[in-house]
Structures are given as C-alpha cells and as structure tokens.
Amino acid sequence: MHSTDTAAFDNQRLAWFEATVNRLNPQRLQRLLADLIDVHSPTGAAGAASQFMAARLNELGMTTRYLPMSDISGNVLAERRGTGGGAAVMLYSPIDTHLEGNGEDDPWIGPPHFVDLKPQSKIVGDWVYGLGASNPKALVATLTEVAAALIEADVPLVGDLMLGFADGGMPVSISERGNAGMSNGVNHLLNRGGAADFAIIMKPWNFVYHEEPGIAWFKLRILGTYGYAGVPRGTPGFRSSIVPTAVVIPELESWLVDYAERNASGVVKPHGWIGGIRSGTPDKPAFPSAVTEIFFDARINPRTSPAAVKAQFAEFVSNFSSRHPEITLDWEMYGSAPGGTTDPENWIIQSARRGWEAVEGQPHPECPPLGGQTDGAALRRFGVPTARIGWPWPPTGSPEPIAEGLGGMGATYIPDLMPCARKIAFTLIDTLTRRRDELGLP
Structure with a gap:
C-alpha cells in the first residue's frame, strides 16, 4: 500500500496531467449539463437519460452499452481500454433525480416555483439551473468532461477507463416503478459487466472520503x-x-x-x-x-x-x-x-488525496463527519475500493432565487466543479498509467 508521500507523480505524468487539464472545457461541461437536465430522469424512469449519455460517450470514442432494467429504466456502461496489464477504474455517478418534477412533489417540497425545482435547464452566466443540476447531473457531466479531456490529451493508458451511470441511486423506493431506488441500479450495473478494480464517485463536499453510511x-x-x-x-x-x-x-x-x-x-x-x-x-x-x-x-x-x-x-x-x-x-x-468502507491506505484513496493536495496546494484536512448515503457504499460492499471526491456545496451567490433547504439540488456554478475535475484527472493519470503490481493488485 502507498501513502501520500510515496509513488511519486513524475515529470512524465505531470506532463500528461497538464495536457489533460488544458483540455478541460467548462463551456462544454456547461452545455452537456444543460442538455442532460432537459432529459427528465426521476428515479425508476431514467432510461432516456442513460441512453442520452450512452450516445455522448460513444461520440468520445468509448465502447458503450445501454443496460435496460425496464421499459423506462436503465444504466450506461462505457469503457476505453488501455494497452493491458493495468487496473480498471470506474468513474461513477447516479443519474436519477430525487423529485418527480411535477405536481406529485407538491406541497411537500415547499413553494414549487423555484428554477432549481424544474426539470428544464436555465443558463445564467456560469450558472446552470434545473432539477438535479448539482446532484446528480453535474456529477455525470463533470466525469464525462474529465474522460473527454483525458482521451483528447492522448494519455497512453495502461489500465482501462470506465464510466458508469445508473438509475436508482436516490435513497427512495418507488413502488410503481419496481421499487426503484436504494442503489438497485448500481447493483444491476455491477452484475452486468461493470467489474472494476477501483472506483471514483463524485459527490458534494470538497474532501476525499473512504467510507459512507x-x-x-x-x-x-x-x-x-x-x-x-x-x-x-x-x-x-x-x-x-x-x-x-x-x-x-x-x-x-x-x-x-x-x-x-x-x-x-x-x-x-x-x-x-x-x-x-x-x-x-x-x-x-x-x-x-x-x-x-x-x-x-x-x-x-x-x-x-x-x-x-x-x-x-x-x-x-x-x-x-x-x-x-x-x-x-x-x-x-x-x-x-449497509454502509461501506475502503481501507484508507488503499491505493485509490491515497491517490485521490495526492490529487486533492496537488490541486489545492495544501495537505488534505481531516474530513468532517459524513451522514449522506450514496451508491459509493454499494460499490464498496461489492468489493470495489472506492474514493468519494467532491466540490464545495451548496453553491453561494446565485443570481437566481432558489428553494430553501435541499430543494431540487438544482443550482450549479460551473467554476466550482473545475478543481474537482482536475483532482479526478490527477487520480486517473496516477492510476491508469501504472501496472497492476505498482497498485497493490494481483
């Protein structure tokens, strides 16, 4: 196992990292996020959003599969293979929203007129609004942008880059849609070819977490x-x-x-x-x-x-x-x-912390206690060591009024996402350009 003081990020990897970062395009990310918001995806009915992302990932040159769970629900799994002998790393995010985005949510969510509660996108400067704009759709768009930049930079991968987006990630159980929710989608994805040595899940809060409840x-x-x-x-x-x-x-x-x-x-x-x-x-x-x-x-x-x-x-x-x-x-x-944990000394956790420190220019701080549940717990329970990497949330300074409380998790300031994208790019280059024995893998 490795710590943040070992496994140096050498000059060649630094050059690949800089080439990747230079290709990160916040405008492209913003446009993809807005387009994805416009594909409505409540839990158990996110099939269209997954199919939309399957087409986008295919355009990046990834081998892509849509994995249906029902007529209206499904997941997407994409892969960019390396030369062989390395690790398979999955960038993962749920793709479903926690609200229906219609009258069924009223009056329980409070006043329904706010822009962050609507399943339609609105762009104001560097801001993007709409149901799920920050969670989960900013996650999907950011991970896709990282993959696009890595591919465009032509980084010579040894391991395999994977992207997985699944329905059913919200902590809900929608009875009329086959009891969708509670991580049913990621379970389906992992059982149908989503085998990875490591995973990175992007979620709010600007820290690297190794476990979730x-x-x-x-x-x-x-x-x-x-x-x-x-x-x-x-x-x-x-x-x-x-x-x-x-x-x-x-x-x-x-x-x-x-x-x-x-x-x-x-x-x-x-x-x-x-x-x-x-x-x-x-x-x-x-x-x-x-x-x-x-x-x-x-x-x-x-x-x-x-x-x-x-x-x-x-x-x-x-x-x-x-x-x-x-x-x-x-x-x-x-x-x-159940909750899920990864050994904090595992390669993927230590690599993610090195990436955090490289981008932030300071040692990774002690993480504040976490209570939020995500599909990361399920990934770890399936035996996939998983790092959770995030960004500052909730956003501040919105030019549009947004709902109080959790609301629709539907307001994102694009510049807030870019440091997280760089941290994930660092971790991918640090991991996918090495052979398995360097990563502590058999």
Missing part, C-alpha cells in the same frame, strides 16, 4: 381506535392514535440525536430524521384514524449492521413503552442497506 427505514405505529368527532373524550373503548404522537415524537427525536452520537465511527456520523407522519384522510376528518404512523431514516455506520440498528431501536421502543404504558406501539424496519 448505509440506511435503515422504520415505521413506528401508535395504535388507538377508530373514532368519531361526536364522541366525548373519555368515552370507554375510544382512544386516539393521533394525540399521543405529541408524546412520541420528542422522545424519538431525542433518541435519534443520541443514536448519531453513540454510533459515530470513522468519518461517519449516522444522523437520522423523521421523514413523515401519516394518519387518516382529509376527506374524512370526522373519523380519527385507529393508527398513526411515524416513518424515519436512520443512517448506519459501516461497522454496524442493519440488524444491530434494529436491535437498538427495539430497545428504545421497549423503554418507551415501560414509561408510557398508556400508549400502544407497534413498529417495523421496512428498508435497509
């Missing part, structure tokens, strides 16, 4: 009886499922905060948030529901199993019930995916 989804049910607005309070046989929720939520919120502290490990701090509450229907307000559901997502550090998190939550419910015997609870874990 998993997810656990829970439903907590408060049980009562089916009621009627005309029944007086205290009537025997009637009890609300809704009112006790005001007692449950503060204690659950406190448990989630404590859970994150207790389960912090490595560079992961596994936060959790209550995602929603469901009870009754607006067209029957006279009949309070017998069940109120609270559903939430708790992240999982890579050294804790979903089963262990399940046991922790079971203990919380047991303790709560002993203190509140008047409240009847039921619960289930209805979704989970």
